[in-house]
Amino acid sequence: MFRPAREPQSKRHLRSSFYVVGEGILAESRDGGPSEPLTASTVADLRKFRFSRLGPHSRPAQQLDREARTELARAMTDPEREQPDQPGVPSGFTYLGQFVDHDLTLDATAVRLEDEITVRQLLQGRSPALDLDSLYGLGPDHRFDRRFYEEDGIRLKSGTTQGVPDDPSIVGRPLTGFDLPRTGTGSLRSERRRALIPDPRNDENLVVAQIHTAFIRFHNRVVADLVGKGVSSAVLFETARETVVKHYQWMLRHDFLPRIVDPEIVDDVFGNGRRVFEPRPGEHDLPTMPIEFSVGAYRLGHSMVRGRYNWNRVFDQGRGTLELLFRFSGTSGILSPPPADAADPEAGDFERLPTNWIADFRRLFAFREAVPDRADLQVPDAQFNLAKRIDTLLVNPLADLPLGSFGGRGQAAPPEIELNLAFRNLTRASMLRLATGQQMAEYLVDRKVDVEPLTRADFAQGGGAQLSAPLVDAVARHAPLWFYALREAEVKGGGKLTGVGGRIVAEVFHRAIEGSRHSIVRDPFWRPFLSPVQDRNARHVFEMTDLLLHAFEGRADQLNPLGPVV
Secondary structure, eight states, X not given: OOOOXXXXXXXXXXXXXXXXXXXXXXXXXXXXXXXXXXXXXXXXXXXXXXXXOOSXXXXXXXXXXXXXXXXXHHHHXXXXXXXXXXXXXXXXXXXXXXXXXXXXXXXXXXXXXXXXXXXXXXXXXXXXXXXXXXXXXXXXXXXXXXXXXXXXXXXXXXXXXXXXXXXXXXXXXXXXXXXXXXXXXXXXHHHHHOBOSXXXXXXXXXXXXXXXXXXXXXXXXXXXXXXXXTOOHHHHHHHHHHHHHHHHHHHIIIIIHHHHBOHHHHHHHHHHOOSSSSSSOOTTXXXXXXXXXXXXXXXXXXXXXXXXXXXXXXXXXXXXXXXXXXXXXXXXXXXXXXXXXXXXXXXXXXXXXXXXXXXOGGGTSOHHHHOTTOGGGOOOGGGOOEEEOSSSOOOGGGGSOOGGGGTOTTXXXXXXXXGOHHHHHHHHHHHTTOOBHHHHHHHHXXXXXXXXXXXXXXXXXXXSSOOOHHHHHHHHHSOBHHHHHHHHHHHTSTTSBOHHHXXXXXXXXXXXXXXXXXXXXXXXXXXXXXXXXXXXXXXXXXXXXXXXXXXXXXXXXXXXXXXXXX
């Protein structure tokens, strides 16, 4: 959704090449224009994450040139345009969406290719499924990935924060379980800071890192529950994983998706099945990842990002800036405060997260909805963070990405426009000859999906990015799919994906859950049972707040260990 020694870019969030099934490898071109497929060897095929193409190719004449992409990107990150908050969407869902993206697109074997891994295992490692492989890797029995687990081979390792020197308050103490586990060894600080998790992208900003930390706690709490019930050690890990994965999928289906996608589309897809994306797969067919989702519609989360957050009692009143949330990570940043140079991976004195940067989850997710009688789990409206509306605007800090966010630290800075996230998204789509929004609308209508195409007036009068008349004319004919989906949300969806974008996202989520080894789609009678609120269990409710309540034992001093603002 948005993404040590340097990791190859093909494994980063903003990957530079795509293996598209049936086409070959589409690699980044020198000018950012359309790429011609490269014939791949068998080994290269297996080493690439498997993408697919849902709709048609766009023609060269339908692609915006570099000048037009530059103009559109600058309009989308215009610092003079004020982007509204989105009521009903706490800001934590922005980064939960990024966590989900990494789950869907983790290349589980690319850096761990071993002789004994079979071809089928290689393909499965590249199959998008909502199965939390970004949390579990290849499991505790795999000789490489057992390092993510405690000695019992069942619980996941967690990390300990680093106390702030000379501070007599709680922030001066190390706190266990509130940071990602880190390698802690090596001659370089960057090596010692590296997160000991299957997907290093989950340490590219502090919010997604703290969400990953919460999932570690959730798994370990489920293990403790099962031990208390006498579950045999022989089946303990797999039982815990199935429990965690199905509750996660239920939360995505019933809490996350309806907040970002038109609920009528979500209900139609999950109630009546898919109409467009792999609607009738064979029993042994593995899911693929359509580039229209990965490079287009699902980049909605970039629009939800805030420029500033009321992070915790120490970094309140907007002091949790987006720049600092990148800085206090181990992949994009250096876990250390200014004046240390965040562009230098060896700078700074901290090798673990400083205690004063632990999240106050009460500010990121709406516990007021889940437990309205728990005053200790609520914060005043002025301290709560809502996501920005899904529309054609991005907060201006995304016009100047840190090099570490796309694997560029240690290299010469690229041209300024190439640090602009909107420009990078638009260029990636051009490289892949991604279908335009208009092409995808026509494609869906041909398949009997009820979609109302956008008109020129929709592009000219939207409340988000303001476009010049020539650019309006260009996108009214051939809009990049990502921009089209955001404009749909802006003018027709009330800040939720609808039409083309909503259908693509809902169907890919359905297929990704169906394709998981543990699946609530294939097990339609399964119901959640882990909400700490018994009434919610009786109603089969399990939302992200329930997951956090279970992970942190329902304790306000764990969901917010630094305490309230005084």
